[in-house]
Amino acid sequence: MTIIDPTDAVPAPRSGDGDKTSPLLEVRDLHVEFKTREGVVRAVNGVNYSVDSGETLAVLGESGSGKSVTAQAIMGILDMPPASIPKGEIRFFGQDMLKMSGEERRKLRGARIAMIFQDALSSLNPVLSVGFQLGEMFRVHQGLSRKQAKAKAIELMDRVKIPAAAARVNDYPHQFSGGMRQRIMIAMALALEPDLIIADEPTTALDVTVQAQVMDLLAELQREYRMGLILITHDLGVVADVADKIAVMYAGRIVETAPVHELYKRPAHPYTRGLLDSIPRLDLKGQDLYAIKGLPPNLLKVPSGCAFNPRCEKAQDICRTDLPPLVPVTERDGTELPGRASACHFWKETIHG
């Protein structure tokens, strides 16, 4: 493997003394397509979002909504082909990563932007010890020796609170429990103190008690390093616990964005409202659950107009013909609501009742 010279770190400075106006990461009008035998699947259709240092953006959506594909495009780990990015920009400290060479992106990946995957068991190499896999980050990116790398690996395992780190550094992934494995994934993502972490369903495979431990750890480390965090999940509970702002995705588009408190109080898109109404509550014994009728769309034939229209109770003729743009949401009197937007023709009726 090539050793990357750390002094030659690519774009802009570490924390914001470059272009002060540009956020840590900005995704603009991103499109991703997959060419399949049945046709072109448009998995992501013009997604816009941004994250700042120390901020947590939750991307909420069901399977097939394009939330993971967007993340993979940011990381640059999409298999191309079959995937392609026909349009869009992904700006990291103001520089478009899609225009960088493979070598430049490689230097960013892991060092400046890291990812935590859902299934720790299949994301770790079963035939290499966890110490070796953690140390690889330092050997490849910083050119440390094996010995130094191992010492760093032990330090990292301590950081993520794995008991008896020095004794366990030579253990293999299968010797760890699910929660511990996820901690190793987190340690690996944190190794080079990246500016941005993308966590794709980091706790979905874990039990609730362990999920609470892992989310706590992640939040604590994020505060300490002032990292930006993109949390991809379908769990409305986890989102309420940790997110600062939320982007709701449906069929490859963002249908609503809002700060976390606002979204739960007053959703401005019927899909978001439906999701919130359809989850049973731990603290209340409800009556019948509200169920969004129908099924998530097949991405090969997304309905015309608003993709949600066949499942929407408010759908009118315009919803079946015109694609609603993501427009800013305002109060009744026109006062702006910062950070809020909805892609619904009838957002006014949805939010103001």
Add this chain to the structure above:
Amino acid sequence: MADTTKAGEPTDATPNVSDVRVAEVKSEEQAVAALDEHVDRGEPILQVRNLVKHFPLTQGILIKRQIGAVKAVDGISFDLYQGETLGIVGESGCGKSTVAKLLMNLERATAGEIFYKGQDITKLSGRALKAVRRNIQMIFQDPYTSLNPRMTVGDIIGEPFDIHPEVAPKGDRRRRVKELLDVVGLNPEYINRYPHQFSGGQRQRIGIARGLALNPEVIICDEPVSALDVSVQAQVINLMERLQDEFNLSYIFIAHDLSIVRHISDRVGVMYLGRMAEIGTDEQIYDHPTHPYTQALLSAVPVPDPDAREHRDRIILTGDVPSPANPPSGCRFRTRCWKAQDKCAEETPLLAIPERFKSSDSPAAHESACHFAEEKDVVHAA
């Protein structure tokens, strides 16, 4: 009261579960006939007493020696009443799926009894066992692997009729299958399609239709919605509730999602490492938990309300669940419990109404296997 307690070995037998009504049967015919008996709503239909399942751990290839056992289920007792839903929650590895398999008689119990309408199904065989199996059906977790990809939907749902032809005569089967598809909200025209042509939620409906095919009385649902998308989960849950009313079913609903379990269950049992930690009505368990494990479990569940995050009193457990091959002595939860004292290591707490609540009629007076049971509301923000 069960009396299979091995000498000297404490089990968590509940002293106050109702007595088992053992049916008097002398022949196989009588046994089969007794299974058709009607059970009134609210009467126990399934009674589990001191159920134990140990999986042996062996060493050696030619000469196998048993070196220990994974104590997956280690002495649990509960009743399932006709027409109710009993939720069973717990972390992975606590034995809840093994309980499901034991109730289906897919695994032989190491010890203990399961009475279905007064007959111990762990001892049945032949025609009587077949008749029991008809009445207890199962819905599985993963709708992608529990349907045979090479069979049509019609064959999948109709297959139970091959084993129990008395339920539907041959000529009538396709009509029955179409009826079942309609009942679970699928288009009866789909009878000739294959599972891959359906989405996850639709497949789970197919699984439910198959479970209903033989007109069972008890359905054991092992994580029936955890593989589904949020918007589809609600549809399937509503369907299951509707079917319960329509066909007068009793459910055992096993899941790790505590919010869904609260929604659907009348009573809830919390399992930890092969034992029942606490059992009671949904209000007793969720609003008035007394076992520290239940409290920790409930407080760890993220509540979909961002305003609650500052106010909730969260109990974060340290460490992982110990191995069921080598469980801690005494109370199994003591290694992660903040209240643990010497007594917890020495004495196994029984699943009973705690002494201090015995005389009160507060909702905290329900069975909890803790020496230091104390009421604590962890779900509602202060």
